[in-house]
Amino acid sequence: MKKDEVPQDGDNLHHGTFKQLFYAVDASGDYTPVSSVGWEPENVALGQAWEEVEHRVEATRGKVASGELSPVAFYMERTLLDLPLLARKVGKFQWQVKRHMKPAVFKNLSADMLAKYAAVFGIAAETLQKGELLPFQRPE
Amino acid sequence: MTQFNHVQTAHCESGVISNIFRHYGLQISEPMAFGIGAGIFFGHLPFVKVNGVPGTTYRIWPGAIFSRVCKRLGVKMESRKFSSPAKARQALEEVIAKGIPVGMQSSVYYLPYFPASYRFHFNAHNLVVFGKENGHYLVSDPIMDTVTQIDPESLEQARFAKGFPEPKGKMYYPVSVPGQVDFTGPIREGIKQACHYMLKIPVPFFGVKGIRFLARRVKDYPTKEGDRRAALYLGNIIRMQEEIGTGGAGFRFMYAAFLREAGALLGSQELKDLGTELTAVGDLWRNFAFAAGRVCKARSADNVSYAELANMLLHIADEEEKVFRRLSKVKF
Numbered sequence: 091m092k093k094d095e096v097p098q099d100g101d102n103l104h105h106g107t108f109k110q111l112f113y114a115v116d117a118s119g120d121y122t123p124v125s126s127v128g129w130e131p132e133n134v135a136l137g138q139a140w141e142e143v144e145h146r147v148e149a150t151r152g153k154v155a156s157g158e159l160s161p162v163a164f165y166m167e168r169t170l171l172d173l174p175l176l177a178r179k180v181g182k183f184q185w186q187v188k189r190h191m192k193p194a195v196f197k198n199l200s201a202d203m204l205a206k207y208a209a210v211f212g213i214a215a216e217t218l219q220k221g222e223l224l225p226f227q228r229p230e
Numbered sequence: 231m232t233q234f235n236h237v238q239t240a241h242c243e244s245g246v247i248s249n250i251f252r253h254y255g256l257q258i259s260e261p262m263a264f265g266i267g268a269g270i271f272f273g274h275l276p277f278v279k280v281n282g283v284p285g286t287t288y289r290i291w292p293g294a295i296f297s298r299v300c301k302r303l304g305v306k307m308e309s310r311k312f313s314s315p316a317k318a319r320q321a322l323e324e325v326i327a328k329g330i331p332v333g334m335q336s337s338v339y340y341l342p343y344f345p346a347s348y349r350f351h352f353n354a355h356n357l358v359v360f361g362k363e364n365g366h367y368l369v370s371d372p373i374m375d376t377v378t379q380i381d382p383e384s385l386e387q388a389r390f391a392k393g394f395p396e397p398k399g400k401m402y403y404p405v406s407v408p409g410q411v412d413f414t415g416p417i418r419e420g421i422k423q424a425c426h427y428m429l430k431i432p433v434p435f436f437g438v439k440g441i442r443f444l445a446r447r448v449k450d451y452p453t454k455e456g457d458r459r460a461a462l463y464l465g466n467i468i469r470m471q472e473e474i475g476t477g478g479a480g481f482r483f484m485y486a487a488f489l490r491e492a493g494a495l496l497g498s499q500e501l502k503d504l505g506t507e508l509t510a511v512g513d514l515w516r517n518f519a520f521a522a523g524r525v526c527k528a529r530s531a532d533n534v535s536y537a538e539l540a541n542m543l544l545h546i547a548d549e550e551e552k553v554f555r556r557l558s559k560v561k562f
Contacts, residue, residue: 108345
């Protein structure tokens with residue numbers, strides 16, 4: 091990649107507040123660092139990753155509303171976690187967390203356990219207990 | 231207050247090495263650190279999934295570059311992990327009070343200053359804390375263009391994020407740094423190791439074999455995974471290639487920069503030529519990402535485009551193999 095080929099596709103997700111560094115070659119073939127505001131394929135891939143998160147959050151919201159899953163499942167998606175990672179964060183086995191995603195089991199969770207989940211999800215324990223589903227804000 | 235000369239770099243681990251060593255008078259560029267640490271690599275592990283997407287890496291595993299560079303240059307590091315956040319905080323305070331900049335492992339999810347769209351649960355990000363002002367820590371994060379600050383609570387969350395790999399408050403700082411180092415031996419060892427990892431690991435997931443393995447998988451994505459998953463998997467290959475702190479083509483260019491620098495330092499035209507050839511391979515990776523980005527955007531998976539992408543990968547594997555075969559035979 092030559093210096094003048096370093097992509098500057100600014101239609102990205104940081105509004106010009108962030109620049110990353112690339113190594114590019116000058117006329118003699120030696121490398122110099124050049125800063126870039128973004129690159130189209132990366133923007134596409136990042137956008138796609140966030141769309142996928144949105145898709146999962148909304149799909150799970152529906153399942154919680156219909157009584158299929160508990161709010162734990164919703165907030166797991168909202169916090170960008172998956173089952174192994176969430177289990178690790180609350181210090182439980184995966185099968186236990188999976189059980190907590192059943193509305194009937196969730197109803198009887200101890201205040202302690204609810205507080206643990208709420209801390210991982212970055213919300214108030216009360217919000218979780220009441221089953222309030224906060225909106226998901228994709229980073230802009 | 232400690233003066234710390236922050237320089238933005240392309241990758242966090244080689245960047246922290248370069249920035250910390252410079253603080254102690256050992257001048258080493260980021261590409262040189264990356265090369266001596268044999269950072270270049272490729273791996274595709276379909277059974278290691280994050281959020282259901284198979285993992286691809288363009289670099290060696292976190293921490294390896296650091297430990298190799300220290301060993302090869304004779305730098306002695308003190309590295310500690312902690313059982314409790316309180317102990318970790320106290321240890322950090324004691325060390326920065328002595329004016330010692332401290333490197334640490336963190337999760338980017340909890341770094342408030344980090345570009346929001348990159349804040350996924352990635353636990354192997356490196357940064358340097360070099361002081362404290364008005365209750366906030368002063369941070370030199372190698373991927374940011376200037377120094378920044380972080381509040382103690384966020385830093386604690388970032389240092390004690392659970393998951394894989396688990397930072398456990400890991401912090402590190404040099405206890406002895408040699409002033410003058412002859413890079414010849416370390417460069418030779420680094421190149422030898424990189425060639426070994428790229429060419430000789432006897433399983434199909436790693437090195438140039440790994441690129442061919444990925445090519446075969448990509449070809450089957452539309453039939454095996456369906457439209458949505460195929461595009462998602464492809465997107466992840468691009469992201470791992472270009473996302474800050476990773477950079478696949480980026481890593482090829484960085485290693486090429488290392489070969490050019492090493493060639494100039496040791497007076498080896500052959501190393502410099504290989505640097506130029508690897509630059510061409512980096513450009514092939516970029517073309518691949520560009521084509522893959524288009525396929526991602528189109529959303530409908532057709533076999534033809536995935537087969538074309540697979541062919542591009544096979545071509546890349548051939549070219550990369552040529553470079554590393556020649557590199558493994560260079561005498562200097």
